[in-house]
Amino acid sequence: MATLVQAVRMALHYGETYLGVTDILGEDVGPPLGGVFTATQGLETAWNTPLDERGIVGAAMGIAYAGGRPVAEIQFCDYGFNTIDLLKVAGNQRWAGGGNYEMPIVLMTPSGSGIRGSLYHSHSFESWASRLAGWKVVMPSNALDAYGLMLSAIVDPNPVLVLLPKALLRVRGEKLIPGEPADPELLKQLIDAPLGDRTGWRPRWPDLDEYLVPIGTADQVREGTHATLVSYGRTLPLCVKAADLLRESDGLTCDVIDLRSIFPYDWRMISQSVLKTGRVLFVNEDSEVTNFGEHLLRRVVEEHFYDLLARPRVLQGQHVPGIGLNQIYEQNTVPQLPHILETLRAVATEEA
Amino acid sequence: MTTIAEVNSGNEALCADQCMRIHQLMVRARVLDERMIQMSKSGEGYFWIGGPGEEAFNVCLGLQLKKGCGPDYDFLHLHYRSLATLLAMGMPMLDATRQAAVRITDPHSMGRNFLGHSALRKWNVVPVSSVVGAKFAMAPGTALVQKRHGGDGVTVVVGGDAGSSQGDFATCMIWSTRPGQELPVLMIVTNNQWGISTPMRSQHSEQHIVDRGEPFGIPGEVVDGNDPIASWHALRRALQWCRRKRRPFMLESQVSRLHGHSSSSGAMRVENEPDCLALWETKLLAAGVLTRASIDELWEAARGEAAAAVQQALQEPEPTPDDVRRHTYAPSPVDVVYPDDYTGLPH
Numbered sequence: 296m297a298t299l300v301q302a303v304r305m306a307l308h309y310g311e312t313y314l315g316v317t318d319i320l321g322e323d324v325g326p327p328l329g330g331v332f333t334a335t336q337g338l339e340t341a342w343n344t345p346l347d348e349r350g351i352v353g354a355a356m357g358i359a360y361a362g363g364r365p366v367a368e369i370q371f372c373d374y375g376f377n378t379i380d381l382l383k384v385a386g387n388q389r390w391a392g393g394g395n396y397e398m399p400i401v402l403m404t405p406s407g408s409g410i411r412g413s414l415y416h417s418h419s420f421e422s423w424a425s426r427l428a429g430w431k432v433v434m435p436s437n438a439l440d441a442y443g444l445m446l447s448a449i450v451d452p453n454p455v456l457v458l459l460p461k462a463l464l465r466v467r468g469e470k471l472i473p474g475e476p477a478d479p480e481l482l483k484q485l486i487d488a489p490l491g492d493r494t495g496w497r498p499r500w501p502d503l504d505e506y507l508v509p510i511g512t513a514d515q516v517r518e519g520t521h522a523t524l525v526s527y528g529r530t531l532p533l534c535v536k537a538a539d540l541l542r543e544s545d546g547l548t549c550d551v552i553d554l555r556s557i558f559p560y561d562w563r564m565i566s567q568s569v570l571k572t573g574r575v576l577f578v579n580e581d582s583e584v585t586n587f588g589e590h591l592l593r594r595v596v597e598e599h600f601y602d603l604l605a606r607p608r609v610l611q612g613q614h615v616p617g618i619g620l621n622q623i624y625e626q627n628t629v630p631q632l633p634h635i636l637e638t639l640r641a642v643a644t645e646e647a
Numbered sequence: 648m649t650t651i652a653e654v655n656s657g658n659e660a661l662c663a664d665q666c667m668r669i670h671q672l673m674v675r676a677r678v679l680d681e682r683m684i685q686m687s688k689s690g691e692g693y694f695w696i697g698g699p700g701e702e703a704f705n706v707c708l709g710l711q712l713k714k715g716c717g718p719d720y721d722f723l724h725l726h727y728r729s730l731a732t733l734l735a736m737g738m739p740m741l742d743a744t745r746q747a748a749v750r751i752t753d754p755h756s757m758g759r760n761f762l763g764h765s766a767l768r769k770w771n772v773v774p775v776s777s778v779v780g781a782k783f784a785m786a787p788g789t790a791l792v793q794k795r796h797g798g799d800g801v802t803v804v805v806g807g808d809a810g811s812s813q814g815d816f817a818t819c820m821i822w823s824t825r826p827g828q829e830l831p832v833l834m835i836v837t838n839n840q841w842g843i844s845t846p847m848r849s850q851h852s853e854q855h856i857v858d859r860g861e862p863f864g865i866p867g868e869v870v871d872g873n874d875p876i877a878s879w880h881a882l883r884r885a886l887q888w889c890r891r892k893r894r895p896f897m898l899e900s901q902v903s904r905l906h907g908h909s910s911s912s913g914a915m916r917v918e919n920e921p922d923c924l925a926l927w928e929t930k931l932l933a934a935g936v937l938t939r940a941s942i943d944e945l946w947e948a949a950r951g952e953a954a955a956a957v958q959q960a961l962q963e964p965e966p967t968p969d970d971v972r973r974h975t976y977a978p979s980p981v982d983v984v985y986p987d988d989y990t991g992l993p994h
Contacts, residue, residue, distance in 0.1 A: 357788015392766035392774040393757035394974035511984035559984035562993040
């Protein structure tokens with residue numbers, strides 16, 4: 296069973312072998328490092344760029360104009376803020392040019408907290424990204440989805456941002472990626488670069504198969520009747536845990552939806568679940584002013600106001616300038632399991 | 648007139664036929680820009696920005712490009728003052744007036760973008776953005792594919808002196824000179840000495856913008872952009888360098904800005920800057936290549952052509968509310984919400 300980051304690496308290998316990926320570029324993505332999180336070790340088309348995020352996004356766009364299929368990496372999304380107008384340009388090229396050009400680029404970047412990353416390795420990006428019209432934005436919470444979403448991002452001829460939850464990159468999946476060996480130790484031997492000198496190292500890729508998670512499809516990971524819980528990325532497994540705890544302690548069951556695709560999102564699944572439960576909680580760790588969850592809340596209020604049994608809510612990060620290194624800061628800035636459990640219980644038990 | 652073989656400028660010369668061709672294109676570009684300024688003031692259009700004062704250089708650029716689609720041909724990251732370049736490449740006036748009149752038939756943007764914000768896939772003209780520095784960040788990408796592809800196609804990126812202040816200009820220099828990975832990028836700065844209302848000399852201390860290429864090993868040349876002969880040969884040398892050596896070159900063209908920044912500043916004619924077209928006509932008259940009558944005839948023909956292009960554009964349809972979302976997304980086989988294009992919020 297692969298970890299999430301191994302799944303990304305295998306998807307990129309599949310992409311450059313079978314789906315026409317021409318360039319995997321970014322800071323430290325090529326040899327010898329293969330990415331600060333190892334996402335790009337051993338890939339044929341991976342190359343190191345200058346420490347220049349605007350250059351990375353711009354070069355990817357140029358490569359795409361000229362017929363290439365690039366996957367670019369911003370090492371941490373926290374360093375992508377100076378690219379935001381280029382991201383806007385990338386998203387509007389097709390529209391602004393009246394369909395003259397397509398912009399088939401994939402931009403991947405680790406996002407969110409959970410690795411004691413302090414101010415500049417803990418940001419979330421999805422709320423910003425969700426405002427970049429012309430882009431699609433996905434965020435897996437497990438290895439198999441990371442593989443399937445990355446392949447879809449590569450196949451899609453539009454700009455796709457793949458947000459990788461930092462805290463989950465080393466988490467092993469529970470479902471097998473088609474073609475990967477079940478033995479994690481064997482997989483590690485095949486595709487993980489050794490520590491130290493890697494000069495003569497070459498990966499031995501398993502014979503992988505195509506597996507696509509269609510963009511715009513959420514995954515219902517728990518089924519219940521008392522509330523709907525919608526999340527993605529780092530907070531998704533916490534939501535699952537909270538739902539399980541609530542079932543054990545209070546006998547209340549919840550639909551838990553892994554959104555996976557932030558834009559476009561699977562409104563049908565959310566809507567049907569809210570119709571069933573009448574109670575909904577959106578959970579993410581981006582900060583709370585103009586949070587993407589607010590958009591989903593708006594739609595719930597506008598379209599399901601009279602279907603609701605309790606106040607719909609968003610649990611999110613605090614509107615503070617950053618996440619402090621001391622864990623007291625981090626634990627109290629972005630949602631953790633106790634916060635989710637408490638809020639979920641409140642939503643599920645509020646008097647109708 | 649056919650007895651005149653060539654026209655000189657300093658040590659350089661151009662054959663008379665080429666001089667006349669350049670002149671005709673300059674006239675067409677000037678007349679069209681002036682007519683489109685009228686459009687912006689009369690309500691026939693909403694906005695004007697363009698290149699009066701840059702015609703000499705821009706025409707010479709357009710005539711020397713390798714025009715086509717894909718990496719075998721030149722990729723063009725143009726400026727919003729590049730009208731004369733596009734006319735020299737063969738763009739009909741109508742395709743400019745359609746954009747000025749914001750018609751759905753505007754081939755660059757379907758009536759969405761400002762004038763001069765061109766996009767023509769058939770000639771590798773990538774969409775011009777108002778973000779003037781951004782093109783310098785993208786240019787290494789197209790050049791990288793061209794270098795890998797082989798052939799002699801190059802990437803030409805054109806910006807102004809003010810735009811060169813943005814960090815993306817440094818990005819272009821760094822990315823196109825990575826050791827062993829040098830790229831065929833021709834970085835052109837049309838230096839009109841202005842950034843809207845701010846004189847270049849109040850913000851830049853470097854003597855020439857091309858001097859900034861020196862530490863990167865990017866050779867550069869400063870050329871009088873008001874002189875078509877000098878411009879022609881400087882562009883010839885610069886393009887040849889990029890085509891053959893597959894490395895970057897920087898060319899700074901000193902040009903005028905004869906109608907201010909845009910219609911937002913009135914677009915009135917300024918009188919204290921050299922007019923490349925008037926200078927060129929004086930030269931061609933003196934050389935006996937043109938007569939006053941032949942010049943008048945050309946202007947008259949260009950005015951007629953521009954008038955017809957405006958009239959035609961104004962008769963063409965405007966966008967409809969149904970066009971608002973068109974071409975947001977390319978059709979995707981892996982998107983269940985937007986398989987064809989954007990259709991509003993997910994439902």
